[in-house]
Amino acid sequence: MLTKFLSGDQPRSRALTAILLMILICLAGAPLLFDGVRPLDTAARICIFIVLVASYDLLLGYAGIVSFAHTMFFGLGAYGVALASTYMGRGFDALIVGSVAGALAAVVLALMIGLFSLRVRAIFFAMITLAVASAVAVLVSQFSGLTGGEDGLTYKIPRVLTSANRMGEFLGTRISGKILNYYLIFFASLALFLLLLRIVNSPFGRVLQAIRENDFRAEAIGYRVVWYRTAATCLSAATAALAGSLFAIWLRYVGPDTTLSFEIMLDILLMVVIGGMGTMYGAVIGATLFIMAQTYLQNLMGVASEATHNLPLLPHLLEPDRWLMWLGILFILSVYFFPTGIVGRLRERGKA
Amino acid sequence: MDLRRANLRAAGHISGTRYVPFERQHPKRRIAESRTMTQTLLQTDGLTVRFGGHVAVDAVSCSFHAGELTAIVGPNGAGKTTYFNLISGQIPASAGRVTLMGEDISRLGVADRCRRGLGRAFQLTNLFPSLSVLENIRLVIQSRQHKGFGLFSMADSHTELTVAAMAILERVRLDNQKDLLVSELSHGDQRKLEVALMIGLDPMVYMFDEPTAGMSVDEAPVILDLIAEIKADRERTVLLVEHKMDVIRTLADRIIVLHNGALAADGDPETVMASDVVQEAYMGKELDHV
Numbered sequence: 001m002l003t004k005f006l007s008g009d010q011p012r013s014r015a016l017t018a019i020l021l022m023i024l025i026c027l028a029g030a031p032l033l034f035d036g037v038r039p040l041d042t043a044a045r046i047c048i049f050i051v052l053v054a055s056y057d058l059l060l061g062y063a064g065i066v067s068f069a070h071t072m073f074f075g076l077g078a079y080g081v082a083l084a085s086t087y088m089g090r091g092f093d094a095l096i097v098g099s100v101a102g103a104l105a106a107v108v109l110a111l112m113i114g115l116f117s118l119r120v121r122a123i124f125f126a127m128i129t130l131a132v133a134s135a136v137a138v139l140v141s142q143f144s145g146l147t148g149g150e151d152g153l154t155y156k157i158p159r160v161l162t163s164a165n166r167m168g169e170f171l172g173t174r175i176s177g178k179i180l181n182y183y184l185i186f187f188a189s190l191a192l193f194l195l196l197l198r199i200v201n202s203p204f205g206r207v208l209q210a211i212r213e214n215d216f217r218a219e220a221i222g223y224r225v226v227w228y229r230t231a232a233t234c235l236s237a238a239t240a241a242l243a244g245s246l247f248a249i250w251l252r253y254v255g256p257d258t259t260l261s262f263e264i265m266l267d268i269l270l271m272v273v274i275g276g277m278g279t280m281y282g283a284v285i286g287a288t289l290f291i292m293a294q295t296y297l298q299n300l301m302g303v304a305s306e307a308t309h310n311l312p313l314l315p316h317l318l319e320p321d322r323w324l325m326w327l328g329i330l331f332i333l334s335v336y337f338f339p340t341g342i343v344g345r346l347r348e349r350g351k352a
Numbered sequence: 353m354d355l356r357r358a359n360l361r362a363a364g365h366i367s368g369t370r371y372v373p374f375e376r377q378h379p380k381r382r383i384a385e386s387r388t389m390t391q392t393l394l395q396t397d398g399l400t401v402r403f404g405g406h407v408a409v410d411a412v413s414c415s416f417h418a419g420e421l422t423a424i425v426g427p428n429g430a431g432k433t434t435y436f437n438l439i440s441g442q443i444p445a446s447a448g449r450v451t452l453m454g455e456d457i458s459r460l461g462v463a464d465r466c467r468r469g470l471g472r473a474f475q476l477t478n479l480f481p482s483l484s485v486l487e488n489i490r491l492v493i494q495s496r497q498h499k500g501f502g503l504f505s506m507a508d509s510h511t512e513l514t515v516a517a518m519a520i521l522e523r524v525r526l527d528n529q530k531d532l533l534v535s536e537l538s539h540g541d542q543r544k545l546e547v548a549l550m551i552g553l554d555p556m557v558y559m560f561d562e563p564t565a566g567m568s569v570d571e572a573p574v575i576l577d578l579i580a581e582i583k584a585d586r587e588r589t590v591l592l593v594e595h596k597m598d599v600i601r602t603l604a605d606r607i608i609v610l611h612n613g614a615l616a617a618d619g620d621p622e623t624v625m626a627s628d629v630v631q632e633a634y635m636g637k638e639l640d641h642v
């Protein structure tokens with residue numbers, strides 16, 4: 001049963017299983033376990049980024065395709081929901097229409113990019129995705145009449161999903177629409193992640209791995225490599241768009257900075273690499289670690305800075321404003337010590 | 353011998369899985385097999401490729417028939433591997449045609465040629481290094497059965513693929529190494545796996561490019577036995593690029609000689625070996641290979 005859910009792809013390491021279970025329990029129980037708005041917001045972001053990063057891992061880790069357009073697909077999904085909610089008015093129909101339209105747009109765009117550039121060398125595909133992604137980001141900020149430009153769009157989602165919807169108490173926690181919204185995000189993310197896990201462990205996933213290993217030979221044993229790569233790009237784009245839709249439902253705001261910026265693309269890359277490419281579970285660990293660090297490193301450093309205030313130099317280094325530097329150092333260290341990512345490392349240790 | 357071959361042919365029928373032999377999936381193949389044994393499976397007409405001013409393969413016209421093993425010989429740089437690349441589609445031809453079982457495949461890509469029954473093994477080992485031995489074979493069988501686009505089933509739940517793959521691994525005696533990664537195999541075992549991939553593909557035209565290159569004396573016979581078995585199946589044709597004269601003598605029904613990209617001789621082994629052109633173009637220069 002469990003095997004079927006995980007598509008036969010068990011964590012294959014005790015430590016990894018423990019970490020994954022802990023993350024799952026924390027995310028599933030986030031509204032009850034933690035107080036306040038911020039932890040819940042962090043948990044929702046983690047859920048969404050797990051899907052986003054996992055969908056990128058399908059591309060980078062399994063198919064061996066380097067794309068820089070992943071945030072574009074993420075943004076398409078987010079803007080789909082935002083535009084639908086703005087122009088159709090609040091309602092679940094707007095959310096569904098927006099998500100489906102966003103995913104479809106992502107697939108069409110991915111198909112076009114894929115068919116145009118995946119038959120040539122990998123570097124061209126990377127360059128073209130970069131160009132298209134930049135063009136879309138510019139278009140979105142220029143068409144301010146439609147997209148709100150740099151300011152983005154703020155819109156309303158169904159009242160059931162907002163904190164205005166009070167549904168009484170449970171175990172001392174007030175259950176509001178916000179929590180309902182969180183569980184929508186959580187279960188949708190879980191389903192999407194399990195779907196991705198199934199895809200990478202399907203016959204199709206095996207072909208992708210073969211293509212990553214040796215595309216020349218994959219072609220010579222009868223697989224049309226271009227079609228497989230294009231299909232992988234489309235699947236990955238659609239999933240990223242759906243993650244974007246979830247993000248839009250959660251934030252009730254979209255803007256170029258939160259969904260389309262190149263910084264998010266870099267974050268995704270880092271999360272995949274830190275977690276471990278080509279493992280899917282790496283996305284879970286990478287996204288969780290990264291977003292926790294992004295959210296709480298500053299606080300942690302504030303505390304550390306306070307604690308060391310009578311030592312020389314240290315308080316300056318631990319100044320909360322320098323959190324980005326420490327984030328950078330953490331990444332360099334993790335890539336240096338875990339070249340196969342955290343998941344790869346844990347699995348190696350399990351084998352030895 | 354016969355038992356093992358029968359075992360492979362019936363690989364899918366073991367324990368009643370849904371394995372369908374390749375030829376039954378392709379109407380064209382069925383027709384091909386119903387014809388006589390001297391059926392031409394593969395034909396090249398004026399096949400030429402130029403790289404700049406250099407003509408690497410020069411208007412080679414040749415037919416290959418069912419039940420025949422043709423050795424392709426010639427000095428280094430004669431265009432043997434390039435000729436193979438033109439047939440299997442890795443390099444587009446500058447001129448000429450390739451016909452597979454009556455169908456012009458000159459304009460098709462590598463994958464499509466493979467799907468129509470052209471199986472190509474490579475001179476340098478060319479496998480999926482970080483996948484397991486079993487997975488390598490399964491991929492080939494999965495390709496043959498057109499299951500590559502199965503998105504939502506678990507790969508491991510396709511037991512029919514595993515059963516067929518194991519039958520082949522037993523045949524090439526790699527069944528004990530099935531869970532090793534290809535990169536962990538010895539060179540000789542990688543060569544065996546290369547042949548196993550071909551058997552898994554079960555093409556109408558087998559193309560081997562120096563299958564025993566770099567293998568030890570006691571490993572090579574396994575490969576040669578396998579090729580002999582393939583040849584004994586009178587419906588297929590085998591093309592073999594080979595330098596070792598003893599291999600050619602035991603296996604070949606026919607020899608063609610390429611020299612400077614052109615077809616220099618074509619005929620049964622004794623005649624070709626004795627001919628002046630071979631003595632001059634091949635034996636004379638390459639005695640160290642013999």
